[in-house]
Amino acid sequence: MSANILDTETEQERIGIAWWTRAEKIAGRHIGGGDLVFALHDTFCDDAFESDDEFAYALDLAWTCAEYPARAFDAFYWGQMFDHLGFVSDGVRAPLPQRVPTLYRAAIDGDVHGLASWTDDLAVAVTFLARRPGGEIWVAEGIDPSMVRLRSNGRSEREWVIDTEYDLSLDIRLHAPA
Secondary structure, three states, X not given: OOHXXXXXHHHHHHHHHHHHHHHHHHHOOOOOHHHHHHXXXXXXXXXXXXXXXXXXXXXXXXXXXXXXXXXXXXXXXXXXHHHHHXXXXXXXXXXXXXXXXXXXXXXXXXXXXXXXXXXXXXXXXXXXXXXXXXXXXXXXXXXXXXXXXEEEXXXXXXXXXXXXXXXOOOEEEEOOOO
């Protein structure tokens, strides 16, 4: 590894520790993953992030640590935050990917439109399906990179957050096991 990559990781660690400490001060107590969503929201609404780097790290952490982040508060706020930052990859603002791989989502009642988490690993989707009785695995192909909001592997879930709210013509269908 080059010294540059190590410096970036060290900076990410510093940003992460600072954000987590500040989020606990906002909450006034030790917090868990779901609480990060509310700390993120409050800090965003108060325009109190120290930098967009901190904001990107906090957004990634809050989304990936919360069980159902899109249900925590109105999609309007998520949209504003993602629009402000652009694409976030593993807690860092980044250029949009050139292409989006085939994505999978375990969902109940076809909950596949709007702002949602997907994975590029079918095995991860199968794991989530086991936690959602009555659910099904959906597959999405041909996703326009401009619809991608976040890419994170922080919990080894190979997670992609995409917003399909305004494009119902996407190729989203039930997964047919081989």
